[in-house]
Amino acid sequence: MYLNKISLTGFKNFKEISLEFSPKLNCITGKNGAGKTNLLDAVYYLSMTKSYLSTQDHLAVSHSEQTAYVSGEYRRDDSTTEQLSLSLSKTGEKQLKRGGKLYRRLSDHIGVVPIVMVSPYDTCLINESGEERRRFLNAVISQIDGEYLRRVQNYNQLLSQRNRLLKMDAVNYLLLETITERMQDNAEYIYRKRYAFVKDFLPLVVKYYNVISGGRETVSVAYKSDLENGSLTEILKEAYDKESRLGYTTAGIHRDELLFTMDGELIRRVGSQGQQKSFLISLKLAQYLLFRELNGKNPILLLDDVFDKLDMTRVEDLLTLVSAKGFGQIFITDSNKVRIDGVLAKIGNDSKSIEIDNGNLA
Missing domain, CATH: 3.40.50.300 (P-loop containing nucleotide triphosphate hydrolases)
Structure with a gap:
């Protein structure tokens, strides 16, 4: 269409x-x-x-x-x-x-x-915080999987509720535990989808970067998540004392990160403007091809x-x-x-x- x-x-x-x-x-x-x-x-x-x-x-x-x-x-x-x-x-x-x-x-x-858009504003994916890269992941996967978008929305709502509880002088621990368990279900789904996406995504990024740049550098994309270390409920249970002092949730998929590297170093540190732009274009073309392969559109x-x-x-x-x-x-x-x-x-x-x-x- x-x-x-x-x-x-x-x-x-x-x-x-x-x-x-x-x-x-x-x-x-x-x-x-x-x-x-x-x-x-x-x-x-x-x-x-x-x-x-x-x-x-x-x-x-x-x-x-x-x-x-x-x-x-x-x-x-x-x-x-x-x-x-x-x-x-x-x-x-x-x-x-x-x-x-x-x-x-x-x-x-x-x-x-x-739809896939390549824009000068995409430099934020390299140079700004992990929130921009998580937003990129969400925008891409949501076009492939409608359930993923619903899970992200649910998780964010529960996260807000949990953070409000942690800010209270007297925390309702039973309610906090209930919210954490509901977050776990959504977090696990999101983690699996992000992990699978990056696994399929990386070879395509490398392929397109080699086409555009002539293969002069080696690029990579790595996905890092707290959920690599166990279930969210266990992680947050261990972090409760720290969280009650700080007043917010310190671990979860809202802290996931994508690492963009070139020859083993972060691209934002070693990549020229031209290399960074070539990488970002490769990122978006990989998104394009993966969507076509998964959805046939x-x-x-x-x-x-x-x-x-x-x-x-x-x-x-x-x-x-x-x-x-x-x-x-x-x-x-x-x-x-x-x-x-x-x-x-x-x-x-x-x-x-x-x-x-x-x-x-x-």
Whole structure:
């Protein structure tokens, strides 16, 4: 399934615009600030019901509007269509309709239109805290396994309850024990899914990094979890005295970590900007391929400003790779129209070019 048409009203810097896309390669060009990334974020919204760039939906509404509307027409292989309509208000209300029917729970939509985005903001996966890497794991696995998302939500709710109890002067130990046991069931499920995912994920990351970088360095992804050392209930039982002093839960899958390394050292310490960008692209392409292998669907691939900090050889290798058979619909943004047109002419692939200027077609 691919995105055939999109319409935006009051979304970020787009007052009103409608666009049609190629089922294969779509090149979005324009100056910095023209709205290229905003357009990709609108596509992402329709798949994930949230922005890739912000946790605050009201920021997607234009300053002069109270509500933003994003609608998309998707076309399946048999030429039938699917309509998605999203509305976002400045007051925080958000609604999504599929075929005119309103979703009661937005989480039920995750995985219906699978999507993978590569963005300059992905550097946070390397340079910031483990929370960013856990958020990445959750976003990826949730598109593959709807039960996983439900388990993460349950675990986080129970974690909040447990932390509130630990902050009390007189802790209700029986209630704390009940909450911990319920957390254990969810934590074990999440741990198994994350462990299995990383096991399948690592060879694909290595494969794509070698293609993009020429195999000049050895990269790896390692998954670390407190649950490697036993059940959550036993771990937290031993940590109770410490937790009662600190007032929060000190162990669990909310502290899991992904370690990204290059030649045995953390990438954030030894990787150049180009090497880090190549690694992040490899990470996302591995996500793409694993989703396709597990679900039999080609996700939509969004490549935002991927050419920055990559030499032309790597750019050409990347575009040749994603234009090959096996990849579905792709969106690429670049501020340099001459550059992207030149690369596309070399690889000789069918594509559609769209130029954006301050939220309008140029």
